[in-house]
Amino acid sequence: MPQNVCSPVSPGRALDVRFYNGAGGPVSVYQLLAPAFEGQPCVPQLLAIVPSRSTADLATSVQAVLRVVDDRTAGVLRTVRLPDAPxxxxxxxAP
Structure with a gap:
Protein backbone atom coordinates (compact mmCIF):
# COMPACT_ATOMS: atom_id res chain seq x y z
CA MET A 1 0.00 0.00 0.00
CA PRO A 2 1.39 3.47 -0.85
CA GLN A 3 2.92 5.39 2.04
CA ASN A 4 0.36 8.20 2.39
CA VAL A 5 -2.99 6.42 1.95
CA CYS A 6 -5.43 7.69 4.57
CA SER A 7 -8.91 6.78 5.74
CA PRO A 8 -11.76 8.49 3.85
CA VAL A 9 -12.58 12.03 4.98
CA SER A 10 -16.20 11.02 5.62
CA PRO A 11 -16.29 7.80 7.65
CA GLY A 12 -18.39 5.00 6.22
CA ARG A 13 -20.59 2.54 8.06
CA ALA A 14 -19.42 1.29 11.45
CA LEU A 15 -17.19 -1.80 11.35
CA ASP A 16 -16.25 -4.07 14.25
CA VAL A 17 -12.73 -5.47 13.92
CA ARG A 18 -11.30 -8.30 15.99
CA PHE A 19 -7.50 -7.93 16.02
CA TYR A 20 -5.19 -10.75 17.12
CA ASN A 21 -1.53 -10.06 17.91
CA GLY A 22 0.41 -13.28 17.37
CA ALA A 23 3.74 -11.43 17.22
CA GLY A 24 6.41 -11.79 19.89
CA GLY A 25 5.82 -8.40 21.49
CA PRO A 26 3.24 -5.64 21.93
CA VAL A 27 1.91 -3.70 18.95
CA SER A 28 0.01 -0.44 18.55
CA VAL A 29 -2.89 -0.19 16.10
CA TYR A 30 -3.52 3.23 14.55
CA GLN A 31 -6.21 4.51 12.22
CA LEU A 32 -4.69 6.83 9.62
CA LEU A 33 -7.00 9.85 9.41
CA ALA A 34 -7.13 12.23 6.47
CA PRO A 35 -5.03 15.37 7.03
CA ALA A 36 -6.52 18.84 7.38
CA PHE A 37 -4.70 20.02 4.23
CA GLU A 38 -4.12 18.08 1.03
CA GLY A 39 -0.52 16.97 0.57
CA GLN A 40 0.11 16.59 4.31
CA PRO A 41 0.77 13.16 5.86
CA CYS A 42 -2.03 11.10 7.38
CA VAL A 43 -2.78 11.74 11.06
CA PRO A 44 -2.37 8.58 13.19
CA GLN A 45 -5.05 8.00 15.83
CA LEU A 46 -4.24 5.30 18.39
CA LEU A 47 -6.99 2.67 18.58
CA ALA A 48 -5.31 0.08 20.81
CA ILE A 49 -2.10 -1.24 22.32
CA VAL A 50 -2.29 -5.02 22.07
CA PRO A 51 0.02 -7.27 24.11
CA SER A 52 1.61 -10.32 22.49
CA ARG A 53 -0.75 -13.30 22.05
CA SER A 54 -3.78 -11.11 22.87
CA THR A 55 -6.94 -10.00 21.11
CA ALA A 56 -8.54 -6.55 20.94
CA ASP A 57 -11.95 -5.50 19.63
CA LEU A 58 -11.74 -2.26 17.64
CA ALA A 59 -14.60 0.00 16.58
CA THR A 60 -13.90 1.82 13.33
CA SER A 61 -15.52 2.23 9.88
CA VAL A 62 -15.49 0.50 6.51
CA GLN A 63 -12.66 1.55 4.19
CA ALA A 64 -10.63 2.92 7.13
CA VAL A 65 -6.87 2.49 6.87
CA LEU A 66 -5.14 0.85 9.85
CA ARG A 67 -1.42 0.72 10.56
CA VAL A 68 0.11 -1.81 12.96
CA VAL A 69 3.41 -0.77 14.59
CA ASP A 70 5.82 -2.97 16.57
CA ASP A 71 6.17 -1.19 19.93
CA ARG A 72 9.71 -2.50 20.52
CA THR A 73 11.22 -1.36 17.21
CA ALA A 74 8.69 1.30 16.06
CA GLY A 75 8.69 -0.50 12.69
CA VAL A 76 5.52 -0.71 10.62
CA LEU A 77 4.32 -4.33 10.48
CA ARG A 78 1.29 -3.82 8.25
CA THR A 79 -0.92 -1.14 6.71
CA VAL A 80 -4.35 -2.26 5.47
CA ARG A 81 -7.57 -0.75 4.14
CA LEU A 82 -10.55 -2.39 5.83
CA PRO A 83 -13.21 -4.09 3.70
CA ASP A 84 -16.78 -2.98 3.12
CA ALA A 85 -18.22 -5.68 5.40
CA PRO A 86 -20.17 -5.87 8.69
CA ALA A 94 5.43 -13.70 14.23
CA PRO A 95 7.76 -13.46 11.21
Whole structure:
Protein backbone atom coordinates (compact mmCIF):
# COMPACT_ATOMS: atom_id res chain seq x y z
CA MET A 1 0.00 0.00 0.00
CA PRO A 2 1.39 3.47 -0.85
CA GLN A 3 2.92 5.39 2.04
CA ASN A 4 0.36 8.20 2.39
CA VAL A 5 -2.99 6.42 1.95
CA CYS A 6 -5.43 7.69 4.57
CA SER A 7 -8.91 6.78 5.74
CA PRO A 8 -11.76 8.49 3.85
CA VAL A 9 -12.58 12.03 4.98
CA SER A 10 -16.20 11.02 5.62
CA PRO A 11 -16.29 7.80 7.65
CA GLY A 12 -18.39 5.00 6.22
CA ARG A 13 -20.59 2.54 8.06
CA ALA A 14 -19.42 1.29 11.45
CA LEU A 15 -17.19 -1.80 11.35
CA ASP A 16 -16.25 -4.07 14.25
CA VAL A 17 -12.73 -5.47 13.92
CA ARG A 18 -11.30 -8.30 15.99
CA PHE A 19 -7.50 -7.93 16.02
CA TYR A 20 -5.19 -10.75 17.12
CA ASN A 21 -1.53 -10.06 17.91
CA GLY A 22 0.41 -13.28 17.37
CA ALA A 23 3.74 -11.43 17.22
CA GLY A 24 6.41 -11.79 19.89
CA GLY A 25 5.82 -8.40 21.49
CA PRO A 26 3.24 -5.64 21.93
CA VAL A 27 1.91 -3.70 18.95
CA SER A 28 0.01 -0.44 18.55
CA VAL A 29 -2.89 -0.19 16.10
CA TYR A 30 -3.52 3.23 14.55
CA GLN A 31 -6.21 4.51 12.22
CA LEU A 32 -4.69 6.83 9.62
CA LEU A 33 -7.00 9.85 9.41
CA ALA A 34 -7.13 12.23 6.47
CA PRO A 35 -5.03 15.37 7.03
CA ALA A 36 -6.52 18.84 7.38
CA PHE A 37 -4.70 20.02 4.23
CA GLU A 38 -4.12 18.08 1.03
CA GLY A 39 -0.52 16.97 0.57
CA GLN A 40 0.11 16.59 4.31
CA PRO A 41 0.77 13.16 5.86
CA CYS A 42 -2.03 11.10 7.38
CA VAL A 43 -2.78 11.74 11.06
CA PRO A 44 -2.37 8.58 13.19
CA GLN A 45 -5.05 8.00 15.83
CA LEU A 46 -4.24 5.30 18.39
CA LEU A 47 -6.99 2.67 18.58
CA ALA A 48 -5.31 0.08 20.81
CA ILE A 49 -2.10 -1.24 22.32
CA VAL A 50 -2.29 -5.02 22.07
CA PRO A 51 0.02 -7.27 24.11
CA SER A 52 1.61 -10.32 22.49
CA ARG A 53 -0.75 -13.30 22.05
CA SER A 54 -3.78 -11.11 22.87
CA THR A 55 -6.94 -10.00 21.11
CA ALA A 56 -8.54 -6.55 20.94
CA ASP A 57 -11.95 -5.50 19.63
CA LEU A 58 -11.74 -2.26 17.64
CA ALA A 59 -14.60 0.00 16.58
CA THR A 60 -13.90 1.82 13.33
CA SER A 61 -15.52 2.23 9.88
CA VAL A 62 -15.49 0.50 6.51
CA GLN A 63 -12.66 1.55 4.19
CA ALA A 64 -10.63 2.92 7.13
CA VAL A 65 -6.87 2.49 6.87
CA LEU A 66 -5.14 0.85 9.85
CA ARG A 67 -1.42 0.72 10.56
CA VAL A 68 0.11 -1.81 12.96
CA VAL A 69 3.41 -0.77 14.59
CA ASP A 70 5.82 -2.97 16.57
CA ASP A 71 6.17 -1.19 19.93
CA ARG A 72 9.71 -2.50 20.52
CA THR A 73 11.22 -1.36 17.21
CA ALA A 74 8.69 1.30 16.06
CA GLY A 75 8.69 -0.50 12.69
CA VAL A 76 5.52 -0.71 10.62
CA LEU A 77 4.32 -4.33 10.48
CA ARG A 78 1.29 -3.82 8.25
CA THR A 79 -0.92 -1.14 6.71
CA VAL A 80 -4.35 -2.26 5.47
CA ARG A 81 -7.57 -0.75 4.14
CA LEU A 82 -10.55 -2.39 5.83
CA PRO A 83 -13.21 -4.09 3.70
CA ASP A 84 -16.78 -2.98 3.12
CA ALA A 85 -18.22 -5.68 5.40
CA PRO A 86 -20.17 -5.87 8.69
CA UNK A 87 -17.14 -7.24 10.56
CA UNK A 88 -13.64 -8.57 9.96
CA UNK A 89 -10.75 -10.25 11.72
CA UNK A 90 -7.11 -9.17 11.37
CA UNK A 91 -4.17 -11.19 12.68
CA UNK A 92 -0.49 -10.35 12.94
CA UNK A 93 1.78 -13.36 13.35
CA ALA A 94 5.43 -13.70 14.23
CA PRO A 95 7.76 -13.46 11.21
Missing amino acids: SCTLAIT
